[in-house]
Amino acid sequence: xxxxxxxxxxYSDQSPALSDITLSIPTGDFVSIVGQSxxxxxxxLKLLSAEEKPSDGSIVIDGWDITKIKNWQVPYLRRQIGVxxxxxxxxxxxxxxxxIAFAMEVGGADPKEIRSSVPQILKLVNLVDKANTYPxxxxxxxxxxxxxxxxxxxxxxxxxxxxxxxxxxxxxxxxIVQLLIKINKLGTTVLLATHNDDIVNALKKRVITLNxxxxxxxxxxGTYKL
Amino acid sequence: xxxxxxxxVLRNALRNFRRNVWLSIATTVIMTLTLLxxxxxxxxxxxxTQVLTTFSQKVDIAVIFKNSATDEQIKTIESNVSARxxxxxxxxxxxxxxxxxxxxxxxxxxxIEQALSELQRNPLPNSLYIIAKDPQFxxxxxxxxxxxxxxxxxxxxxxxxxxxxxxxLIHIMAVIKNTALLVTGIFAVLVxxxxxNTIRLAIYSFREEIDIMxxxxxxxxxxxxxxxxxxxxxAIISVTISITTTFLLLNAGAEQINRFFFAGQNAxxxxxxxxxxxxxQLIGTEFGVALLLAVMSSYIAVRRYLK
Numbered sequence: 001x002x003x004x005x006x007x008x009x010x011y012s013d014q015s016p017a018l019s020d021i022t023l024s025i026p027t028g029d030f031v032s033i034v035g036q037s038x039x040x041x042x043x044x045l046k047l048l049s050a051e052e053k054p055s056d057g058s059i060v061i062d063g064w065d066i067t068k069i070k071n072w073q074v075p076y077l078r079r080q081i082g083v084x085x086x087x088x089x090x091x092x093x094x095x096x097x098x099x100i101a102f103a104m105e106v107g108g109a110d111p112k113e114i115r116s117s118v119p120q121i122l123k124l125v126n127l128v129d130k131a132n133t134y135p136x137x138x139x140x141x142x143x144x145x146x147x148x149x150x151x152x153x154x155x156x157x158x159x160x161x162x163x164x165x166x167x168x169x170x171x172x173x174x175x176i177v178q179l180l181i182k183i184n185k186l187g188t189t190v191l192l193a194t195h196n197d198d199i200v201n202a203l204k205k206r207v208i209t210l211n212x213x214x215x216x217x218x219x220x221x222g223t224y225k226l
Numbered sequence: 227x228x229x230x231x232x233x234x235v236l237r238n239a240l241r242n243f244r245r246n247v248w249l250s251i252a253t254t255v256i257m258t259l260t261l262l263x264x265x266x267x268x269x270x271x272x273x274x275t276q277v278l279t280t281f282s283q284k285v286d287i288a289v290i291f292k293n294s295a296t297d298e299q300i301k302t303i304e305s306n307v308s309a310r311x312x313x314x315x316x317x318x319x320x321x322x323x324x325x326x327x328x329x330x331x332x333x334x335x336x337x338i339e340q341a342l343s344e345l346q347r348n349p350l351p352n353s354l355y356i357i358a359k360d361p362q363f364x365x366x367x368x369x370x371x372x373x374x375x376x377x378x379x380x381x382x383x384x385x386x387x388x389x390x391x392x393x394x395l396i397h398i399m400a401v402i403k404n405t406a407l408l409v410t411g412i413f414a415v416l417v418x419x420x421x422x423n424t425i426r427l428a429i430y431s432f433r434e435e436i437d438i439m440x441x442x443x444x445x446x447x448x449x450x451x452x453x454x455x456x457x458x459x460x461a462i463i464s465v466t467i468s469i470t471t472t473f474l475l476l477n478a479g480a481e482q483i484n485r486f487f488f489a490g491q492n493a494x495x496x497x498x499x500x501x502x503x504x505x506x507q508l509i510g511t512e513f514g515v516a517l518l519l520a521v522m523s524s525y526i527a528v529r530r531y532l533k
Contacts, residue, residue: 049441071446072445072446074443075443075444075445075446076443077443078440078441078442078443079442079443083441089434089437089438089441091434091435091438092434102435102438102442103438103442105234106439106442106443106444106448107442107443107444108230108231110230111230150442153442154442154443
């Protein structure tokens with residue numbers, strides 16, 4: 001369970017990125033977060049991965065108040081939260097296998113575990129045949145699947161996807177969304193920040209709408225409305 | 227688990243070193259030069275101390291007694307002086323002994339022998355020679371002999387010439403040491419600045435990896451250790467080059483050093499043998515300085531980036 005209580009995030013010389021957000025996301029939920037650019041979608045995800053700290057309020061993940069998190073605890077939090085970005089953030093000199101293995105190495109996984117887990121993750125994202133391929137030899141959709149595979153390396157409880165289809169065509173976007181649904185069905189809570197109204201409307205899942213940092217709508221089975 | 231992590235950190239450090247190989251070489255050269263200056267300082271200190279010791283062993287205070295001073299009075303003064311904690315040795319030479327020594331020294335000179343036989347009495351006085359435990363004590367000992375109670379027995383205290391030479395030597399040593407320390411300091415600052423920039427450039431070339439490491443939950447230790455280890459690697463290579471060069475140079479130049487500084491001495495001083503027997507001190511100092519400079523500069527550089 002993720003709980004936001006009266007969370008605000010402000011930057012010194014701007015209007016608040018998030019203002020007085022209160023919401024709960026049960027474990028295993030699939031939530032789309034929509035809103036125009038600058039509405040606060042990315043900020044909300046960054047608060048969850050402790051890339052940013054809220055100016056006010058509290059965020060609790062499974063009983064852990066991460067607003068009081070110490071610097072040394074951040075890596076442990078991030079190993080429980082997978083993050084996927086619009087620009088993939090893959091290492092260009094590493095193959096798909098190595099990109100995923102890199103994340104596991106960082107967390108201290110032993111070589112045997114890496115050798116057995118990476119092929120399984122690649123199978124989950126349907127990229128077994130691309131294991132030894134470099135990112136620049138892949139399509140955008142494949143790169144994003146590698147990025148998702150890397151995010152799954154720790155078997156996270158929560159997956160944060162920040163505009164994962166932003167750089168993809170419609171077909172690849174649907175592939176990615178299908179993959180996120182599959183991951184969600186395996187028990188992972190998925191938070192999808194997106195601009196894509198077709199995807200949000202087709203998903204028929206919970207939709208949280210932000211506007212200028214404020215929560216303006218929170219609907220189960222909602223649609224993209226701005 | 228710790229072994230695997232350490233292996234990965236070490237592998238990343240070696241990769242950093244390879245990726246910025248020219249920068250790493252430049253840093254190694256500057257650090258090696260700094261350590262060679264430290265070696266030079268060490269050698270100068272050892273040779274200087276040895277020269278001073280050898281010279282000071284030859285220096286003494288010569289107390290010339292008046293003819294009126296009796297053997298008993300001379301003995302009393304000698305025992306007073308030798309009771310001092312700063313005195314290493316005392317030695318009385320009677321006027322007869324002094325004459326015999328003088329004759330022996332000039333036995334081939336008939337004019338001196340003739341001049342002595344023409345004299346009705348022994349012209350040489352009784353004297354007392356004092357050797358201090360350290361050259362710096364001579365002034366105190368000399369002053370104590372100027373006590374008014376000794377004035378009726380003592381004709382003269384000969385020390386001023388030796389004092390001036392010792393003071394000059396101590397001064398030259400201090401100048402050399404201070405100059406070498408200053409040069410070491412300048413080099414140390416240079417090493418820190420260059421090392422700091424090397425690590426910053428290394429961080430820049432690894433920024434993508436660092437960002438992804440942070441994203442996927444790498445601990446601060448895991449991210450910064452390879453950079454610190456890389457700088458320690460530079461330190462170890464520099465110490466190895468510096469120490470090898472120092473020992474090779476000392477081995478090649480030991481004889482010349484001995485001839486130049488200790489010519490005519492009874493016991494030869496072998497600086498190479500000395501350095502070999504004190505290798506722990508020399509290598510320990512260089513390792514200490516190199517690692518301190520390396521770890522400090524890389525730690526600050528990485529910390530600033532991770533903030």
